Amino acid sequence: MNTWREELGTSSEMMSLMQSIFANVSDAILVVDNGGVIMKVNAALEQMTGWTESELVGCKHICELCLGMATCLEETSCADCFFKQVQMPSFEMRLKTKDGRETLVAASSARLPDESRGKLVLVLRDMSAQQQAEKERYQNKLTNYVIQAQEEERKRIARELHDGVGQALYSILVGLNVVGQGQLSDPIRQHVNDLLQMTSKAMEEVKRMALELRPSALDDLGLLPALRSLMKRVEKSFDIQVELHVQGERRRYTAAIETALYRIIQEAMTNTAKYARASQLGIVFDDRDKEILVTIVDDGVGFEVEKTLHEGKGLGVFGMKERAQLLGGTVDIRSAPDEGTTVIVRIPVSKEETEHGNSRADR
Ligand SMILES: Nc1ncnc2c1ncn2[C@@H]1O[C@H](COP(=O)(O)OP(=O)(O)OP(=O)(O)O)[C@@H](O)[C@H]1O
Ligand SMILES: [Mg+2]
Structure with missing residues (x-):
């Protein structure tokens, strides 16, 4: 059997292989002479820069394509240009394109041996897509971190309110009850009764604030019980009739999904109120196995979605979309004046994202 060395035995075969590699690799390759003038380019470089071979070869100097370079340690000035080095295995270059844009490329350069009279080969790889993906990953990480920190802080404040202020108010209430049972003149008794009422109102208010900040039911019992208690509070406070329909499998989800869905639905309900x-x-909660679909519909005055959101008055809708996006989902708002508002939330789920298997403890 022939070895590959034998197959490529003749120099013309080797030459045509080299030419084919030069023409077909996805990295851009250019050769410049010892004065920096471009001598040869491959198709990938034409595609990357927008210039054709005839616009580059013999016409342009490498400096006309380079908008600056950087090593992994620092920005580099022209004094340390790769062109002055024998070899530079790895650096970044800002490449100028024909339409005046700037593309970030990963580059490497090598000077060819003496018989090539100092020609330099430059290999470039487009990094803009990677850079964009990296930027998005970083942005997502940051947003996730901020949301998690915010939830932790809300949990802490809710606990402090409940255990601190809540307990103190309860002690005052008990004390006032004891005082009220003693022998008191009518005006003092009236005063004690007023204080009793004010204290129990304050206790209710603290409880409501703690619940709104972070309902313990969300962690202990799951999304749907927490939603039901949120619905009751909205019904009571805003005189809106709220209904919840649940379809599909009943299970617990990861804390990230339950928290995100709770906050998204809470914001939609608050906006309606x-x-x-x-x-x-009306809320329809539909577990469709691979995704959760929540539809929140109100019969209110509606609004012009695009126009209103462009005005950028609030952060609520933006936050809803961001929370869904972080989980690979979407929030879609459909509304028009006098036609009510529908919020459609889709969050993908897999079995692994089910925190407590098929637990039905949340109903
Ligand atoms: N269900 C709804 N019915 C009518 N208008 C709505 C409804 N939901 C949102 N809007 C309109 O969309 C705007 C943007 O809502 P968004 O939640 O982003 O901000 P906000 O509620 O004004 O402020 P924030 O949520 O930051 O406190 C609202 O100001 C309101 O005009
Ligand atoms: Mg809002």
């Missing part, structure tokens, strides 16, 4: 002047709010 604040702006819609609605009388009814």
Whole structure:
């Protein structure tokens, strides 16, 4: 059997292989002479820069394509240009394209041996897609971190309110009850009764604030019980009739999914309460095995979605979308004046993202 060395035995075969590699690799390759003038380019370089071979070869100097370079340690000035080095295995270059854009490329350069009269080969790889992906990954990580920190802080404040202020108010209530049972003149008794009422109102308020900050039911019992208690609070406070329909499998999800869905639905309900002047709010929670689909519909005044969101008055809708995006999902808002508002939330889930298997403890 022939070895590959034998197959490529003749120099013309080797030459045609080299030419084919030069023409077909996805990295851009250019050769410059010892004065820096471009002598040869491959198709990938034409595609990367937008210039054709005839616009580059013999016409352009390498400096006309380079907008600066950097090593992994620092930005590099022209004094340390790769062109002055024998070899530079790895650096970044800002490449100028024909339409005036700037593309970040990973580059390496090598000077050919003496018989090539100092020609330099430059290999470039487009990094803009990677850079964009890296930027998005970093942005997502940061947003995730901020959201998690915010949830932790809300949990801490809710606990402090419940255990600190809540307990102190309860002690005052007990004390006032004891005082109220003693022998008191009528005006003092009236005063004690007023204080009792004010204290129990304050206790209720603290409880409501703690619940809104972070309902313990969300961690202990799961999303749906927490949603049901949120619905009751909205019904009571805003005189809106709220209904929840649950379809599909009943299970617990990861804390990240449960928290995100709770916050998204909470914001949608708050928006309805604040702006819609609605009388009814319907929520359909549908576990479709691979995704959760939540639809929140109100019969309120509606609004022009694009226009209103472009005005950028609030952060609520933006936050809803961001929370969903972090989990690979979406939030879609459909509304028009006098036509009510529908919020459609989709969050993908897999079996691994089910925290407690098929537990039905949340119903
Ligand atoms: N269900 C709804 N019915 C009518 N208008 C709505 C509804 N939901 C949102 N809007 C409109 O969209 C705007 C943007 O909502 P968004 O939640 O982003 O901000 P916000 O509620 O004004 O402020 P924030 O949520 O930051 O406190 C609202 O100001 C309101 O005009
Ligand atoms: Mg809002």
